[in-house]
Amino acid sequence: MRINETIKRKLRNWLEMDKGMNPLSIRIIETMDFEANCFKNSIWYRGDPSELHQFYTQFDDMMGNTRFWQAVATNGVNFRKIHTGLPALIIDTLADITFDDMNKIEFNNLEAQELWEAIEKELPEDFFKDSFKEAMYMGDGAVRFTYDSKISKYPIPEFFPADMVDFKRDRGYLKAIIFKMPFVFKDREYLLKEIHTNYSIDYELWNPEGEKENILDFPELADVKPLIHDAEFWTAVPIIIGKSPKYKGRGKSLFDGKEDAFDSFDEAYSQWIEALRDNxxxxxxxxxxxxxxxxxxxxxxxxxxxxxxxxxxxxxxxxxxxxxxxxxxxEIDDEGLLASYNTALDQCLQGLISPSTLGIDVKKLDNAEAQREKEKATISTRNKIVRIAEKVIPQIIEAALHIMDMVGYKPYREYEITISFGEYANPSFESVVETVGKAKQYGVMSNETVVDEMYGDSKDDDWKEKEVARLNAIDGLNSKEPSINEFDDLGGVIPTEEDYE
Incomplete structure (x- = not known):
């Protein structure tokens, strides 16, 4: 065996054969950076057909410009491009079913609760919903707090979408949140960066040539001053939806990977309308x-x-x-057009949301469990958003409370804030009554459990106790069941020592 290996090795050397494979070298060119990708997602959410057409006719995807929104009509042959508005409908619906069911925020002390309620009254309407809505289609973003006593006596939150935010990380840990704000001076557009860390707020000014400027040379920025606080807490909080496989350290938009499906769906619908016109x-x-x-x-x-x-x-x-x-x-090929429309629609909604959530007519099933099965995609996506919201919203509230403590020269305090959301796609009250009624009829559920299952948190404990007592009276049961030691085997009362005396 060793002789054969030696002969083979010498033969390869004599023939100058290379045993190893040549490494494969492939060069991939990214067609857009992160900010351009954010702009593309915002165009899809805005849903203006003219903007979609302008964007894709100017964008080279290096695939021959074969998308529907990139197509240009032949001379003398005009066709209509229609946008269905489905991407915006998906985001708006997910935001509505999540944040319209947000329960009351709970605090570990009454003072913090009263302070937040005062701050909350001055928040923009649907602040949390709108912030998460932008983060869902942009991928991420961040909320920063500013304090201006001329405007409000409370911290002012602002949400910055992904294209106006950068994150600085060290070995995966967040070290700084950088907010990018345009600043125009003498017809030149500068970039003002506000850098938030867990102990400071700093500023940098960059000119159009990418060079750092001295902020003191600009009188318009005289009020922009760095801040260092003793206690470690964040004055800005990121909202990151998922993890982008393409842009490291950034969030993943719900639209990422769905653009071609949205494009095909618009094409299928436009083709259908064009067929109606032609036929x-x-x-x-x-x-x-x-x-x-x-x-x-x-x-x-x-x-x-x-x-x-x-x-x-x-x-x-x-x-x-x-x-x-x-x-x-x-003549119109109704079946063919409908099949292509449904196929394109399924690809758009797959993994994001169920058709019935959007009000799209699907096979009607009376069974509440079957109805819940149809909502599995929606429940999965909503649960993902809920998990992020339950973590991020308390951090935003905590940042506002810490800023108020700092402004009032109060010592740093820890706050325990919890938030919860209602369950989505609950079975109807009729189906609950039917299920619970059968369980009680079979003797596998007590009156206490019946009342709790039927009414949950919608009724207080006093009301539940009275309802249980009423049901027990109907069933001929005493509210207090005697212990087994109070009866003998024949059903009589067992004599006590006092009776014998």
């Missing part, structure tokens, strides 16, 4: 019978909506020729 009833009119413009005497051009076309049956003045007007009805 509507057509009236073929001889040229000599077409109406003319009373001012110019020229033939009127047909509108794309009226479906009139020219058809010459014979020459004017020809013997036996008579102009005729023919009407024809087109």
């Amino acid at each position: 509507r009833t057509k009236t073929f009119i001889p040229e000599q019978m077409i109406p003319k413009d009373p001012k110019t005497g020229l033939l009127l051009k047909p509108s794309p909506f009226d479906g009139r076309f020219v058809k010459i049956k014979g020459l004017t003045g020809t013997e036996g020729a008579s102009p005729n007007i023919d009407v024809e009805q087109g």
Whole structure:
């Protein structure tokens, strides 16, 4: 065996054969950076067909520009591009079903609760919902607090979307949140960076050439001063939805990986509408019978909506020729168009949200459990958002309370803040009554459990106790059951020592 290996090795050396494989070298060019990707996602959410067309006709995806929104009509042949608005509908619906069911925020002390309630009154309407909504389609973002006694006596929160925020990390740990704000000076656009850490707020000014400037040279920024606080707490809180596999350390938008599906869905719907227009009833009119413009005497051009076309049956003045007007009805492949529409829709919603959540008519099932099964995709996505919100919102509230303590020269205090959300897709009250009623009928559920299962937290404890007592009276049960030691085997009362005396 060793002799054969030696011969093979010497033969390879004599033939100058390389045993190892040449390493494969592939060069991948990214078509857009993180900020451009954020802009693309915002265009999809805004849902303006004109903006989508402009964006994709100027964007080179290095695939031959084969997307629907990149297509340009042939000369003389116009077609209509329609945007369905599905991406925005998905985000808005997920935000509504999550934050409209947010329960009351709980604090570990009454003073903190009263202070937050005062701050909350001055918050913009639906602040948390709108912030998370932007983070969902942009991928991430951050909330920063500023304090300006001229405007409010409380900290002022502002949400900055992903394209206006950078995160600085060290071995995966967040070290700084950088907010990017444009600053125009003498017709030149500078970039003001506000850097938040867990112990300070600092500022940097960068010119259009990418060089750092001295902030003191700009009188308009005289009020911009660094801040260092003794206690360690964040004056800014990131909101990160998922993890981007493409941009390290950034969030993943719910739109990432869905753009082609949205594009195909718009194409399928636009094709359907175009087929309706092309196959509507057509009236073929001889040229000599077409109406003319009373001012110019020229033939009127047909509108794309009226479906009139020219058809010459014979020459004017020809013997036996008579102009005729023919009407024809087109045919539409309804089944094929519907199949393509449903397939494209399924790809758009897959893994994000259930069709029934959006009000899309699916197979009607009366069973409450089956209805819940249809909502599994929605429940999964909502639970993901809820987990992030239950962690982030208390941090935002805690930051506001710490700032108030710092402004009031109070010592640093720890706050325990909890927040919860209601359960989505609960079974109807009728189905609960039916299920609980059967369990009680079979003797596997007590009246206390019946009342708790049916009413949950919607009724207080006093009301529940009275309801249990009422049900026990109906069933002929005493509210207090005697212990087994109070009875003998024959059902009589067991004598005590006092009785014997």
